Amino acid sequence: MHQFRYRQGILHCEEVSLQALVEEHGTPLYVYSAQTFRDNYQQLHTALKGLDHRIAYAVKANSNLSVLGLLAELGSGFDIVSGGELFRVIKAGGDPKLCSFAGVGKTAEEIRYALEQGIHCFNVESIAELEFINEVAEGVGATAPIAVRINPNVDAKTHRYISTGKAENKFGIDHEDAHEVYERAASLPRIQIKGVQMHIGSQLTSVNPFVEAVERVVPLVAQLKAAHDIEFFSIGGGIGIVYNDALASGQRDWWDRHDDPPLSPVTYAKKLVPLLQPLDLTILLEPGRYMAGNAGVLLTTCLYEKKGHAKTFKVVDAGMNDLIRPALYQGHHEIVPVREDEAGTRVTADVVGPICESGDFFCQDREIADFQANDIIALMSAGAYSFTMASNYNSRPMPPEILVEGAQARIARHRQSWDDLIAPEP
Numbered sequence: 001m002h003q004f005r006y007r008q009g010i011l012h013c014e015e016v017s018l019q020a021l022v023e024e025h026g027t028p029l030y031v032y033s034a035q036t037f038r039d040n041y042q043q044l045h046t047a048l049k050g051l052d053h054r055i056a057y058a059v060k061a062n063s064n065l066s067v068l069g070l071l072a073e074l075g076s077g078f079d080i081v082s083g084g085e086l087f088r089v090i091k092a093g094g095d096p097k098l099c100s101f102a103g104v105g106k107t108a109e110e111i112r113y114a115l116e117q118g119i120h121c122f123n124v125e126s127i128a129e130l131e132f133i134n135e136v137a138e139g140v141g142a143t144a145p146i147a148v149r150i151n152p153n154v155d156a157k158t159h160r161y162i163s164t165g166k167a168e169n170k171f172g173i174d175h176e177d178a179h180e181v182y183e184r185a186a187s188l189p190r191i192q193i194k195g196v197q198m199h200i201g202s203q204l205t206s207v208n209p210f211v212e213a214v215e216r217v218v219p220l221v222a223q224l225k226a227a228h229d230i231e232f233f234s235i236g237g238g239i240g241i242v243y244n245d246a247l248a249s250g251q252r253d254w255w256d257r258h259d260d261p262p263l264s265p266v267t268y269a270k271k272l273v274p275l276l277q278p279l280d281l282t283i284l285l286e287p288g289r290y291m292a293g294n295a296g297v298l299l300t301t302c303l304y305e306k307k308g309h310a311k312t313f314k315v316v317d318a319g320m321n322d323l324i325r326p327a328l329y330q331g332h333h334e335i336v337p338v339r340e341d342e343a344g345t346r347v348t349a350d351v352v353g354p355i356c357e358s359g360d361f362f363c364q365d366r367e368i369a370d371f372q373a374n375d376i377i378a379l380m381s382a383g384a385y386s387f388t389m390a391s392n393y394n395s396r397p398m399p400p401e402i403l404v405e406g407a408q409a410r411i412a413r414h415r416q417s418w419d420d421l422i423a424p425e426p
C-alpha cells in the first residue's frame with residue numbers, strides 16, 4: 001500500500017503536504033515515502049514466511065543513501081550491479097556479506113573491491129567472466145563465492161527492453177550449458193560454488209512466467225545441488241507494479257486501485273513457494289521496482305500551455321533528463337494535480353519537458369487534468385528507475401530527493417547547482 005493521498009484537497013505523502021514541500025524546495029522534486037518502502041518489504045517478507053528466504057533489494061531501482069539505509073535497518077540484503085552500488089550500500093550502513101554482484105561486465109577493479117569487502121556472491125554471466133574472477137581472486141589471495149546465472153529461455157511478457165530471460169538476451173548462461181559451466185567452476189581453485197541464480201525480466205504483471213521459469217530451472221538446481229555444494233537459489237526480481245489504469249487519474253478510486261500491485265506478494269508466494277520448498281535451499285529474491293516504484297513521485301510545475309494546430313502541449317519544468325522511462329521504454333506515469341480541485345476539467349494533451357528532443361514527453365494524447373501555468377503536478381509511481389536514470393543532459397542540474405517519514409520530511413539529496421555541473425571539469 002502506498003502513502004500518497006489527497007487530504008483536504010492537497011496531495012500528501014504520508015502526513016506531509018506536497019504543496020508545502022514544493023514551496024520550500026521548488027520543482028522538479030522527487031519525494032519518497034519511507035513507510036511505503038517498509039510496507040512493501042514487510043508484505044513480501046510475510047507472504048514468504050515458511051520458506052527459508054532472503055530479500056536482496058535491487059539497488060539500481062533507487063540507490064539513494066537514505067533509501068538504502070532504511071532497507072538495511074529492515075535487514076534487507078542488496079543486489080548490486082557495479083562497484084559504485086556496493087560503495088553506496090556500505091556508506092548507507094548495509095552489510096556487504098548480504099550483497100550479490102550481478103551484471104555481464106564486471107571489471108577487475110570492481111571484482112577486487114567486492115572481494116575485499118567480502119560480498120555474499122558474484123552472479124556470473126559467462127565462462128570468460130568466471131575465469132576472470134578466478135584470476136583476480138588469485139591475484140589478491142582470495143576465494144570468490146559464485147552463483148551462475150541461468151537463462152531459462154522463457155518469455156516474461158514485458159517490454160522487450162526489460163526482458164532478460166530469453167535465449168537472445170545478453171544475460172545468463174543457456175540452460176543446456178549449465179552443467180558444463182558448473183564443472184568448469186568446480187575445477188577453478190579460487191572459485192567457490194555457492195548457488196544458482198536467474199532473473200527473467202522486469203515489470204511482470206502475471207505470475208505465470210515466474211512459474212514457468214521456476215518449473216524449468218528447479219530440476220536443474222536439484223541436480224546441481226547433488227553435484228556441488230549449493231546453498232541458495234536466487235529467483236531474481238521482476239514483480240510489477242500498477243502504472244496505469246483505464247480510470248481517469250485523480251479520481252477517488254484510482255488511489256484504491258493502485259494500492260495493490262497487479263501481482264500481489266501473496267499470489268506470487270502461493271504459486272512459487274510450493275515449487276521452491278522441496279529444494280531445501282535458501283531462496284533469494286531481488287525485487288527492485290516492487291519495493292521502490294510506488295514509493296515515490298516526481299513533482300513538476302507547469303510552465304506554459306502551447307496550443308498547436310495538431311495538439312495541445314503542457315510544457316513542464318521536468319524533462320527526460322529527470323525521468324527517462326517514457327522516452328526509453330514507453331513507461332507510463334499517471335499525471336495528477338497536487339490540488340485536487342484542478343482535476344475537474346479534462347483535456348487531451350501531451351505533457352512535455354524543456355529538453356531539445358521530441359522524445360522528451362511524459363504522455364501523449366492522454367486525457368488529463370487541464371492544468372495551467374504555475375500549477376503543480378505529480379508524476380506518480382516514480383520511485384524506481386527514475387532518479388537513478390537521471391542525467392545532466394542539456395546541462396540541467398539533477399533534482400533534489402526528499403524522504404518523508406510520517407510528518408517529517410528530510411533532504412535525501414540536494415538539488416545540484418550550476419557549479420556542481422562543471423565541478424569535475426578542469
Ligand SMILES: *Cc1c(COP(=O)(O)O)cnc(C)c1O
Pocket residue numbers: 058060061079081102103199201202203236237238239286287288289290
Ligand atoms: C534489475 C535486476 C533486478 C530487479 O528487477 P525489478 O524488476 O526491479 O524487480 C533483480 N535482479 C537482477 C539481476 C537485475 O538485473
